[in-house]
Amino acid sequence: MTIYRLLSILLGLLCLTFAVVATVLCPARPKLSGQLSRHRFGGFLLGIVVMCWCAWEGASMLPANYTTSVWLLVPFAVIACWYFLDFLFARALGGFLALIANHLIQHAFAYYCGVRPLYCLIALAWGLWGMTLIAWPWLLRDFLLAVSKHPRSRTAIWCFCILSALAFAILPFCGRS
Secondary structure: OOOOOHHHHHHHHHHHHHHHHHHHHHOOOHHHHHHHHHOOOOOOOOHHHHHHHHHHHHHOOOOOOHHHHHHHHHHHHHHHHHHOOOOHHHHHHHHHHHHHHHHHHHHHHHHOOOOOHHHHHHHHHHHEEEEEHHHHHHHHHHHHHHHHHHHOOHHHHHHHHHHHHHHHHHHHHHOOO
8 A cells, every 4th residue: 555655646746747847847948848758868767667567567467487588578678679769758758657557546446545536537647648658759749849839738737737646645545444
């Protein structure tokens, strides 16, 4: 339960960070949106975390004799991603969002999260955004550019990100154990 609550708070902080980057940093520095979505070293580090999380989840579903093979594939997959993928940070961020949303939705039911439908709907929205970033990573760049060109959208982004952060920070502590 502690890991669930910590990951929920982490996603809440990630939501606020996204709001700051999209509405404050990118409008001030327009080139940042293209640089951020293609950041190789940040994507590499986050990609290692995502690949290890995927290997851990995948190995738990497979028979025990495949566990070593799954973990041996992680370094090869990380190196292949470094050399063959573009928009590495956007893809790694998308994978992280999809994994964390999946984990939070599962555990919201296991630990009786308060106002579970709202919590799961918000987590699902972030998970869908993550899956979108995996498939079409340039949409992160395009989204950040669009937000910097249209200042009226910043209020909606802040409202959704603050609502998300509050839900992720408060609701896991409101349910019954």
